[in-house]
Amino acid sequence: MRVLHVLDHSLPLHSGYTFRTRAILKAQEALGLEVRGITGQRHDAQGPAMEEADGLTFHRTPGRPSGPPGVREWREIGALARQIEQVAAQWRPDLLHAHSPALCGMAAARAARGLGLPLVYEIRAFWEDAAVGNGEGREGSLKYRLTRALENRVVARAEAVVTICAGLKADLVARGVDPARIALSPNGVDFALFGDPPPPDAALAASLGLTGADAGPVIGFIGSFYPYEGLDVLIEAMPLLLAREPGARLILVGGGPADAALRERAAASPVAAAIHFTGRVPHADVERWYALMDIMAYPRKASRLTELVTPLKPLEAMAQGKLVAASAVGGHRELVSDGVTGSLFAPDDPAACAAALAALAARRDRWTETRAAARAHVRAHHDWAVNARRYLPVYQAAVENRLKRSAFATRGATNAPGP
Structure with a gap:
């Protein structure tokens, strides 16, 4: 199976986000999956359009975020969605695995719909809360509520959702998400x-x-x-x-x-x-x-x-x-x-x-x-060599669910009354 991971940023940048990504991709490769990553415009390290870092392949989205708030984010989503489609046309992934923030998830959801691919969305944190914790936002503000609403929309469009801990899963369930759709992939170490x-x-x-x-x-x-x-x-x-x-x-x-x-x-x-x-x-x-x-x-x-x-x-x-x-x-x-x-x-x-x-x-x-x-x-x-296996049934179920939805849509179109 080929999996294209949709990311905010990646190696060679160093952060907790990039180290978790590295661990996931390396462990999945060890399990026999073919993996690549694609980053949005917020990956601000200089480099080629396709780059290898620590033996992993990453594709980049050209350009930089620009425009007034709201317009800027919408442009980011569009640019990343188009780049996902271009990479998918060449590499032919079987599944898109998007990682928070919701901008990555929304771009992947848009691309998945056009490509007919299943989407798995992984939430590492609620980024509206991270903004509050970083001193860059205020709980309950318009931006906070819009970010939360965007995430809810991505969750609704994904075949499956993954969170890193029970706390995030419990919050999603409280929002009305079916717990059966949510898998756990806890933080780990290699x-x-x-x-x-x-x-x-x-x-x-x-x-x-x-x-x-x-x-x-x-x-x-x-x-x-x-x-x-x-x-x-x-x-x-x-x-x-x-x-x-x-x-x-x-x-x-x-x-x-x-x-x-x-x-x-x-x-x-x-x-x-x-x-x-x-x-x-x-x-x-x-x-x-x-x-x-x-x-x-x-x-x-x-x-x-x-x-x-x-x-x-x-x-x-x-x-x-x-x-x-x-x-x-x-x-x-x-x-x-x-x-x-x-x-x-x-x-x-x-x-x-x-x-x-x-x-x-x-x-x-x-x-x-x-x-x-x-x-x-x-x-x-919390050993990634073991925990990476948690993704396999999630991916399989996402692919099967997508096939069922496609078959249902096809039957619906076939059985629709004529003009």
């Missing part, structure tokens, strides 16, 4: 990418003052600095943590919209010397920073976005044998079993965050057990 972790870089550790008998634990976060990630809560927790663990240090790796505000907050902290910002680092260097960290902290704030959506980073951390402390929002509760595979604490609460980190630090005798339980959980439930 264990082929996670061998034995490298030893800590002694020179890097020394440059940060992480040496000595009383050093540690090292608390870490690696990712994008968005307001909903709650890194301000983590910074506020550090004085309370150091009161119990004087050698504790915090390393924040990455950047994003909240970067400047977080640096200002850290500089004003009474334990500013214990908080280190690295800025963005090359993807190839991320493992060096992971190797320095004992506990990965994910203090996401409570919101619709964080309650409904499961993140990828905690799974990657557990796969690498790291301890995980996370706020008890819905997205984290689906991934972490408190006291077994990690630690959960009340969101938006620096004292609760500090207490959880201090409790983990104090239980060094259980670190090996907790790390092993977390890694085993990820391998059992």
Whole structure:
């Protein structure tokens, strides 16, 4: 079976979105499927019209989004739909698999109708909620409601719908979508990418003052600095943590919209010397920073976005044998079993965050057990080599449903009364 994946952006750009896409396509290839990707106009990396990245083939949509709001998005949909049709005419896919946002889904729905192909639509997050979480939108605004309505329209047109977690599925069911039409494909990791972790870089550790008998634990976060990630809560927790663990240090790796505000907050902290910002680092260097960290902290704030959506980073951390402390929002509760595979604490609460980190630090005798339980959980439930198989019955059902609809339409036309 040939599957054309319709995407917002892809490799060689690096993001949680592109890493999930890479994992899906690689795992599907291993299962014997032929796969390609096509990106819309928001993929802003320079490159050829057809590009290979990490052994995967991606087609690009020419042009850049332009025009006033509303018109711009409609033009994007049209441009991507036309490009899907052109690629399909040459490559002949059996199915279109569109991934959120809804602009990709609507373009794929338009193209699927013209090509007579089945459509599977995968929702990784509700992008109206993501816009609120990023500080780029307001819940209940006209744009918010229009985005939600567009997504509902795509869902109605798709043969099948896939979500990454139970929270998103429950929200769709509450909107009236038949749960039988919704499959789950949870976030996962490619264990082929996670061998034995490298030893800590002694020179890097020394440059940060992480040496000595009383050093540690090292608390870490690696990712994008968005307001909903709650890194301000983590910074506020550090004085309370150091009161119990004087050698504790915090390393924040990455950047994003909240970067400047977080640096200002850290500089004003009474334990500013214990908080280190690295800025963005090359993807190839991320493992060096992971190797320095004992506990990965994910203090996401409570919101619709964080309650409904499961993140990828905690799974990657557990796969690498790291301890995980996370706020008890819905997205984290689906991934972490408190006291077994990690630690959960009340969101938006620096004292609760500090207490959880201090409790983990104090239980060094259980670190090996907790790390092993977390890694085993990820391998059992979030390994892409296994989870990619979830798509196979979804694809088969979508193809069969499309054939039934085509046959019904044909019979209807045949039996229609003459002039």
